[in-house]
Amino acid sequence: MLYREAGQYKTSYQSDQAIFPIAQDRWVVWAFVAFAFLVVPFFVNDYWTNAVLLPLLIYGLAALGLNILVGYCGQISLGTGGFMAVGAYASYKLMTSFPEMNMIIVVLLSGGITAAVGSLFGLPSLRIKGFYLAVATLAAQFFLVWVFNKFGWFYNYSMTGQITAPDREVFGFLLTGPSALPWVKYLFCLTLLAVFALIAKNLVRGRLGRNWMAIRDMDIAAELIGVRPLLTKLSAFAVSSFYIGMAGSLLFSVYLGAVEVGEVFGINVSFLVLFMVIIGGLGSIVGSFLGAAFLVLLPIFLKNFMVDGLGMLPTMAKHVEILLMGLLIIFFLIVEPHGLARLWQITKEKLRMWPFPY
Amino acid sequence: MEFLIETILSGLMAGVMYSLVALGFVLIFKASGIFNFAQGVMCLFAALTFAGIMEKTGLPWPIAFVMTIGVMVFVAWAVERFVLRHLVNQEPIILFMVTIGLAYVLEGVGDILWGSDVKVLDIGLPSGASDYMLDNFNIYVEKLEVFAALIAAVLVGFLAIFFQKTRIGRALRAVADDHQAALSVGISLQTIWVIVWSVAGFVALVAGTLWGAKSGVQFSLSLIALKALPVLILGGFTSIPGAIVGGLIIGVGEKLAEIYVGPFVGGAIENWFAYMLALAFLLVRPQGLFGERIIERV
Amino acid sequence: MSAFVEPARMAGHSGMAKGEVLLRVDNVSLSFGGVKAITNISFDIVKGEVRAIIGPNGAGKTSMLNVINGFYHPQEGTIAWRGKVRRKMKPYEAASNGIARTFQNVALFKGMTTLDNIMTGRGLKMKKNFLWQCLHWGPALTEENEHRRKVEEIIDFLEIQAIRKTPVGRLPYGLQKRVELARALAMEPELLLLDEPMAGMNLEEKEDMSRFILDVNQQFGTTIALIEHDMGVVMDLSDRVVVLDYGRKIADGPPDEVQASQDVIDAYLGVPHEH
Numbered sequence: 066m067l068y069r070e071a072g073q074y075k076t077s078y079q080s081d082q083a084i085f086p087i088a089q090d091r092w093v094v095w096a097f098v099a100f101a102f103l104v105v106p107f108f109v110n111d112y113w114t115n116a117v118l119l120p121l122l123i124y125g126l127a128a129l130g131l132n133i134l135v136g137y138c139g140q141i142s143l144g145t146g147g148f149m150a151v152g153a154y155a156s157y158k159l160m161t162s163f164p165e166m167n168m169i170i171v172v173l174l175s176g177g178i179t180a181a182v183g184s185l186f187g188l189p190s191l192r193i194k195g196f197y198l199a200v201a202t203l204a205a206q207f208f209l210v211w212v213f214n215k216f217g218w219f220y221n222y223s224m225t226g227q228i229t230a231p232d233r234e235v236f237g238f239l240l241t242g243p244s245a246l247p248w249v250k251y252l253f254c255l256t257l258l259a260v261f262a263l264i265a266k267n268l269v270r271g272r273l274g275r276n277w278m279a280i281r282d283m284d285i286a287a288e289l290i291g292v293r294p295l296l297t298k299l300s301a302f303a304v305s306s307f308y309i310g311m312a313g314s315l316l317f318s319v320y321l322g323a324v325e326v327g328e329v330f331g332i333n334v335s336f337l338v339l340f341m342v343i344i345g346g347l348g349s350i351v352g353s354f355l356g357a358a359f360l361v362l363l364p365i366f367l368k369n370f371m372v373d374g375l376g377m378l379p380t381m382a383k384h385v386e387i388l389l390m391g392l393l394i395i396f397f398l399i400v401e402p403h404g405l406a407r408l409w410q411i412t413k414e415k416l417r418m419w420p421f422p423y
Numbered sequence: 424m425e426f427l428i429e430t431i432l433s434g435l436m437a438g439v440m441y442s443l444v445a446l447g448f449v450l451i452f453k454a455s456g457i458f459n460f461a462q463g464v465m466c467l468f469a470a471l472t473f474a475g476i477m478e479k480t481g482l483p484w485p486i487a488f489v490m491t492i493g494v495m496v497f498v499a500w501a502v503e504r505f506v507l508r509h510l511v512n513q514e515p516i517i518l519f520m521v522t523i524g525l526a527y528v529l530e531g532v533g534d535i536l537w538g539s540d541v542k543v544l545d546i547g548l549p550s551g552a553s554d555y556m557l558d559n560f561n562i563y564v565e566k567l568e569v570f571a572a573l574i575a576a577v578l579v580g581f582l583a584i585f586f587q588k589t590r591i592g593r594a595l596r597a598v599a600d601d602h603q604a605a606l607s608v609g610i611s612l613q614t615i616w617v618i619v620w621s622v623a624g625f626v627a628l629v630a631g632t633l634w635g636a637k638s639g640v641q642f643s644l645s646l647i648a649l650k651a652l653p654v655l656i657l658g659g660f661t662s663i664p665g666a667i668v669g670g671l672i673i674g675v676g677e678k679l680a681e682i683y684v685g686p687f688v689g690g691a692i693e694n695w696f697a698y699m700l701a702l703a704f705l706l707v708r709p710q711g712l713f714g715e716r717i718i719e720r721v
Numbered sequence: 722m723s724a725f726v727e728p729a730r731m732a733g734h735s736g737m738a739k740g741e742v743l744l745r746v747d748n749v750s751l752s753f754g755g756v757k758a759i760t761n762i763s764f765d766i767v768k769g770e771v772r773a774i775i776g777p778n779g780a781g782k783t784s785m786l787n788v789i790n791g792f793y794h795p796q797e798g799t800i801a802w803r804g805k806v807r808r809k810m811k812p813y814e815a816a817s818n819g820i821a822r823t824f825q826n827v828a829l830f831k832g833m834t835t836l837d838n839i840m841t842g843r844g845l846k847m848k849k850n851f852l853w854q855c856l857h858w859g860p861a862l863t864e865e866n867e868h869r870r871k872v873e874e875i876i877d878f879l880e881i882q883a884i885r886k887t888p889v890g891r892l893p894y895g896l897q898k899r900v901e902l903a904r905a906l907a908m909e910p911e912l913l914l915l916d917e918p919m920a921g922m923n924l925e926e927k928e929d930m931s932r933f934i935l936d937v938n939q940q941f942g943t944t945i946a947l948i949e950h951d952m953g954v955v956m957d958l959s960d961r962v963v964v965l966d967y968g969r970k971i972a973d974g975p976p977d978e979v980q981a982s983q984d985v986i987d988a989y990l991g992v993p994h995e996h
Contacts, residue, residue: 078869191469215689267857282830291845292814388531394524399509402517
């Protein structure tokens, strides 16, 4: 009863095209945003930021980026891990070369550098399609990880081959390094995510987004009505890589602090983010977050349940976790191939009719 | 000169192994349009099961081998019954993701059942250098690799006959061309899928056994199997000869590059070289080695 | 409907007068490997007419359209568009030159709504850059709304208001064909290529579609080239007809003349071929 739109008339195209055309949605979203920005920062502690909130925000950003490429433009990529590594190493080099640089600039520049690399690896997409392209993006994954392992310049010739984030501030608050405060990290990531989620939404409902979807749904027809395939695909690769690069940069500098490329940015990350996108819902901004939340929270829950609840050995629990993740993924794809976003949508549609569905 | 020939030969042998894994991919892709990412893990799983049965029960290897085939057929049945049946007419990317899920499941089950430590798979396959080649041509060749090549040749011959001459083979090709048309002439998709996945499981077992005998059964096996992917894009997803030739090209190319290019860029390029080679090739010929020229229609 | 008619636009973008040659195909041949799809075909399309291309299945009609809008590149021959001769042209260049197209098998963007599909057709006319699009505010928003208004006019014209927000994958076939026409019209083309716009439609839908085609031609002055199998429709709609058979042109002229031609009758009724 509360969720109905009778009486909400739209008198302009602008209000008809709004992100949340239904008033109740707008209130809930604003309430949620206010809660995340104004309430949560006062209650976060180390455990919550490190185990839950930061991975959620950072992987949410990465999933958003990949969703632009896979969900909106229809180009499958398995190179996410490699592109995140580009973001991480770019920000490491920027942080160590220009100690005075504002961290916001560092993260944005890292995204920009990743966008350039991503577009380069997107070039084959003009000639290669579908799974052939997916396999081709694996080249990016393996090649990039190799590059960062092989050439000392990228990790400043450190003995361990690791990169470690130095202490850097943002507006006078310490953001990176071991003594940074949880709420600073949280707010920094949250702000970036919120801003770029809005930008993503704006892009996909504008001309560029429509061109991406046109290429995704039927590339030949798109070309015949004037969409330029190369430009459109490359822009999707660039924007997507920009987001993924920022996520990689944050993962390294704010969240982990120290990174060894093969472990953190291996092919498993590529799959993880792809799963987030698929389980969340291809071609849905909110789906990216739902998928990220699901796959960040699930392992924590499983681990707590099996190790602490059932007293299982950690190694055994790890194996069971892999098995369960696999089963859940299969289950999800069978039950709702369009992801959590579709479930969400169906719930909303039912709610609009409730309690008189006919 | 001998060194070059040795390099090429060992590349060819490694290529045969890649081809075997790629073969499993091709079979499933041809019959169902599914890009089966789990094929690599299937190799691992089959080899793990094989080694595990021998280790736990002490049975002689032929019996264990037959039992493992049984397990792979069961896996095929379970995949059809619990997964594929519910996903008829889904988009390819969904099916692809499902096979990644499947890879996780197989990996988890394999680890839980048989443990994750490295297993030795000793079934009396020939090992050591071939004396004949060493004496007559002064070239070092592993016996096991020659044996693997022979097995692969036999397997390919067997599959070719199976596909071309038998009734099931004809049904398989019909399904590969058009699911609905095949259904309408009375072919049971479900049976076909079980058969195809069983055959792919068998191929995985053979590949896994050969790899395992060479370097032990361990998780890295499924990563080696990823190398079958560039082989696939080189040879085309639907071509069995493509899988073979592609495997050989990748095997040789990789070895040559490692020796003649590797030192200039700091080595360890085998992780990505195959992909770059395949990528470069695709840019020139998007349809792969044996594919027909793609004519797009509207 | 009437609000959509703007006399200024009827003159066309090029300022060409009615009756001038808009597009001329000269001695075009196209083959795939050893298969000849089109052999040495020449014809022209004049501004403002409805030009039908007919012929039995496999005669090369669709290939001809593909050549015109740059999707296939002929091995021989030239195409002159507004008097300018070109050999090769990318499809999106053809689109920006004012050639729009519908397809034999509906080629809509299935995951998008009717509105978004038609808006895609406006893409070439939208100029605001990437950064404005990121903000979706100010000039970008104004532009978006301006084009939305244009699209709504087309939606009104084709009477598809009710399905504005429906994903086109869920629409019945007849409506999909109409949305496809809407998308092509959104490009405000000078030449509209229609590939079997009435295939698979029932009588009522055919009548509707014929009406829309004539309206487009007469109200907007859009030149139309269409492929159609329904001879009744072709004879009623078109000003001139070109007939293809086995990749060759066998007749060209006004409908009555073509209908009476012995070659055409042979092609349709099946007289043994000499090759």
